[in-house]
Amino acid sequence: MMNDKVSKFLVDFEKSINENMKFLYYTRGIEFQRNSVTELEALVKKLVKLKEDMIQIQDEESANTMLGLEEYLNVYINELKMLIFLKEDKMNDAWQSLIKAQYSLIFSLQASNIALRFGAKAHSQRLFLIEKLFFPPQTFLSSGFTAYSSKCSICNQEYGQCDHVVGKPYMGKLCHRIITNVKEVREVSIVDEPANKLCRVTSFLDNGLWRNLMTWRTEKKE
């Protein structure tokens, strides 16, 4: 049974999503897209407050639902920011926003199924296609290390000793691991399927000049 306040909020949420999704196209005016970001960011603030209320009354299902909605709003905000950055010729920032949108979608659906009713499944495919059609292939980097222990972000106990599991929601928070005791750094590798698409090669040395892999322009490096 969903909390009344959450049910009420969902009506506003759906209305806002429907009104703002029309700006998720490159051809829309940048001023509308900027307004849309401002509007959605204000909605996030309201949402976070309501999530905290749910945590206060220990309503875990509602708190996780609010987390799912919060992350789903971040998908919209970051996708809009990507479009704005593309128009402003800030290609690295556009990439960052796209990847943040992709990760927010993953977090949203790990937290709750609520975003499925707003088309989250199709949205993940859309973001994948944007990555492949708008941006050149990237060279990703990944680090590897060994560690003796890690802590659970939910209860701070040794991860594996408690019952929390990475990627599952607990009272409005997703569990993750905090590596605490690194034994050695093993490598930095070039990989095709990185965990973090923000770790990538951004430029390469071309006849004494740094060539930006996103724009192909040459640039000075500090």
Place this chain on the structure above:
Amino acid sequence: MSEAIRVEEYLNVKKKALDLSCNVPDSIAVLPRNFAEARSKEDLLHENETATIRTLWRQKGITETPLEKKGEKIPFVFEESFAWIAPIIFFASAFISQNPYLVDTAIGVISNYLTDWFKGASDNEKKAILNLVVETKSGSYKRIRYEGPPEGLRNLPEIIRSTHDER
């Protein structure tokens, strides 16, 4: 994303565990990623996801016989990858013959976890990699390597059982 399953010979797990002065697994166990190559116990390294799998099993009442003796700790390797790479999972013959449905539970709990884990990912990017080692009825050891979408994991219990029954 398509799936690939490969079955091949594997070394004698119980003998190797003895050689390394580890506990000898007689039911289900997580093996370190370099179990086959390790020359001593100190070389052993667990996959990052070992602790997660152990928690999921514990929650389902599956009792593992860990290689580590009481108080021992094997470090884990953390490698960033979008694919979900499981540790090597060992199924002793006794575990399969005495608890055939626990094989489904042991794999099912991982499969369900991965379905949730990848729910927001694009279909093109969902990939799980699992290595399972099965002790057959005749006492040989086979490794089953699975690479593909998490949905394909549901076929593994049947493959584990038929591999176990091989002569």
